[in-house]
Amino acid sequence: MQSADAKFNKNSLLLALRGYSSAVSDMERTVLLPSMLRDVPTDEAWDCDATEESCRDLYSNYLMLKAIRTTVESSLVLLDDHKAKSNAALDKTLEPLLDTDPETLFHFHLIGLFSVMSDLTKKTQSLTVKYMDIIGVAN
Amino acid sequence: MQSADAKFNKNSLLLALRGYSSAVSDMERTVLLPSMLRDVPTDEAWDCDATEESCRDLYSNYLMLKAIRTTVESSLVLLDDHKAKSNAALDKTLEPLLDTDPETLFHFHLIGLFSVMSDLTKKTQSLTVKYMDIIGVAN
Numbered sequence: 476m477q478s479a480d481a482k483f484n485k486n487s488l489l490l491a492l493r494g495y496s497s498a499v500s501d502m503e504r505t506v507l508l509p510s511m512l513r514d515v516p517t518d519e520a521w522d523c524d525a526t527e528e529s530c531r532d533l534y535s536n537y538l539m540l541k542a543i544r545t546t547v548e549s550s551l552v553l554l555d556d557h558k559a560k561s562n563a564a565l566d567k568t569l570e571p572l573l574d575t576d577p578e579t580l581f582h583f584h585l586i587g588l589f590s591v592m593s594d595l596t597k598k599t600q601s602l603t604v605k606y607m608d609i610i611g612v613a614n
Numbered sequence: 615m616q617s618a619d620a621k622f623n624k625n626s627l628l629l630a631l632r633g634y635s636s637a638v639s640d641m642e643r644t645v646l647l648p649s650m651l652r653d654v655p656t657d658e659a660w661d662c663d664a665t666e667e668s669c670r671d672l673y674s675n676y677l678m679l680k681a682i683r684t685t686v687e688s689s690l691v692l693l694d695d696h697k698a699k700s701n702a703a704l705d706k707t708l709e710p711l712l713d714t715d716p717e718t719l720f721h722f723h724l725i726g727l728f729s730v731m732s733d734l735t736k737k738t739q740s741l742t743v744k745y746m747d748i749i750g751v752a753n
Contacts, residue, residue, distance in 0.1 A: 581727075
């Protein structure tokens, strides 16, 4: 398995997953009092759904980013867990995917995973910087 | 990076990618004359699109499975390359995804990638068995 390990160490999907894990570790080392993030609004539109009672604050983002890191590191993906987290819009998107050939599906999900990992890594770094602003520490 | 390596070595997404790579290596070792797969029909519905002039044969599946293995091992995913391979149905599915929160998107693509890797691994093993049938070698 030595050569297979060497091959996969160069794998940039693995690097993207590691990069995210490392960004969350930095966040955890920096954010010593996560409760200071409570009620601090986020800038992103997706955090605030008109149908929800309250919009997400930075504290719930902090918890979400840590939970995703656990999934990234353990890959303990439970289909039931995913089902609970999925929404109507996403369920609808699955319908045309069922008829798609596996080659196209593979590229679709691989690129999608790269893209969302990059988004989550930036979000983690931005939350860390915001916390430092709140406690008055210069970067 | 030692502890990070250890963590990711347990990662089952990595194991799924390795399992696929290993199945394609077995296929390559077994299929010494890939041209014997030409014009051998496949059973899967997705291989045969009514709008295409001809349906896929096992030979084109063989080439496709090898090409995906190269992407899995190098992760040299080019967005342009993906764009060329995407189809109208898939482009349409991307629209609602743009408004989805990253946590849901992450689970969607992670589970999607697991699922398609499992599908492709089975397909590779089935092609290998079919080749052995054609050349008259018992399993």
